[in-house]
Amino acid sequence: GVSRMLTHGYNRARNAIVRTVFPVISGYDLADATVENLTVDGNRSENGYLDGCRGGGVFLSQASNVTFKNVTVRDYNGDGISFQQTTDVLIEDCVCHDNKGHGLHPGSGSVRPIMRRVKCVNNEVDGIYYCLRVSFSLTEDCTLEGNGQDGISVGARDTDHVIRRNTVRNSGRHGIYFRQGDEARAGHRCLVEANVLEGNCAKE
Numbered sequence: 001g002v003s004r005m006l007t008h009g010y011n012r013a014r015n016a017i018v019r020t021v022f023p024v025i026s027g028y029d030l031a032d033a034t035v036e037n038l039t040v041d042g043n044r045s046e047n048g049y050l051d052g053c054r055g056g057g058v059f060l061s062q063a064s065n066v067t068f069k070n071v072t073v074r075d076y077n078g079d080g081i082s083f084q085q086t087t088d089v090l091i092e093d094c095v096c097h098d099n100k101g102h103g104l105h106p107g108s109g110s111v112r113p114i115m116r117r118v119k120c121v122n123n124e125v126d127g128i129y130y131c132l133r134v135s136f137s138l139t140e141d142c143t144l145e146g147n148g149q150d151g152i153s154v155g156a157r158d159t160d161h162v163i164r165r166n167t168v169r170n171s172g173r174h175g176i177y178f179r180q181g182d183e184a185r186a187g188h189r190c191l192v193e194a195n196v197l198e199g200n201c202a203k204e
Contacts (some may be wrong), residue, residue: 004028023059024076027066036069042076044100049077052105053131056082064088074098076106080123084108084131090116097121100130103147107131115139124148124179130158130187137161148172151200154187155179161190168195172203 024040027033033200040057050056057076060066060083072095073080080096082105083089096103096118103120106113108131119142120127127144127169130137130153137160144151144166151168154161155178168175175197178187 019048021050021055021077023050023055024057024073026055026059026061027063028061029099030060030063030066032065033063034067034069035071036067036072039074040076041074041151042099044075044077047077048099052079052082052101052129053084053094053107056080056101056105058082060084060086060089062086066090068092068094070094072097076100079103079105079129081105082107083110083113085169086110087112089113091118093115093118094120096121096123099123100125102126102129103144104128105131106134106137108133109133110137111135113137115171116141118142120147121145122146126150126153127171128152129160130154130156132156133159134158135160139163140165142166144168144171148203150177151173151197152176153179154190155181155185157185158187158189159185159189163190163192164194167193167198168200169198170202171200173201175200 056079057073079101127147
């Protein structure tokens, strides 16, 4: 049995399996909460991989007005901090480093997230990955360094973002990447200003 309804399809043809793997911290259908001054050590060599749409070192789903301050997520076998279908999430003075997936993963229609003074360093995929239908965000004064793919990745109907005063360096691929898509699915109305981009395209 499962304790929550499944919100995705799990197809035998895609070799779906059931296993025990979960976020270290998670909040579902949650409002008005704060997590601060905490370190999450994912110990990824001893744990199975968890996709960021379903989990992370820290994971929120259908949450509102949640704040993370001075939280470090490291060595998780997946994303550092992932939040899906949320409103008004604040990620401030946090660090996501050496995780298997993305550092930060706002997604699934999240509205008005603020990511301020965050450091995403040496994650295997992107520093910050705007997933799907994220809108009206502010990302400022962040450091994205040494991430395996893109420093910041935007696409899939991600609209109305302000991305300013960030330092993006030594990414494996792009510093800031707007993913390819048709006009309806592109990342529109984004302001990118006063960022420092250096030493990117380290791998391709």
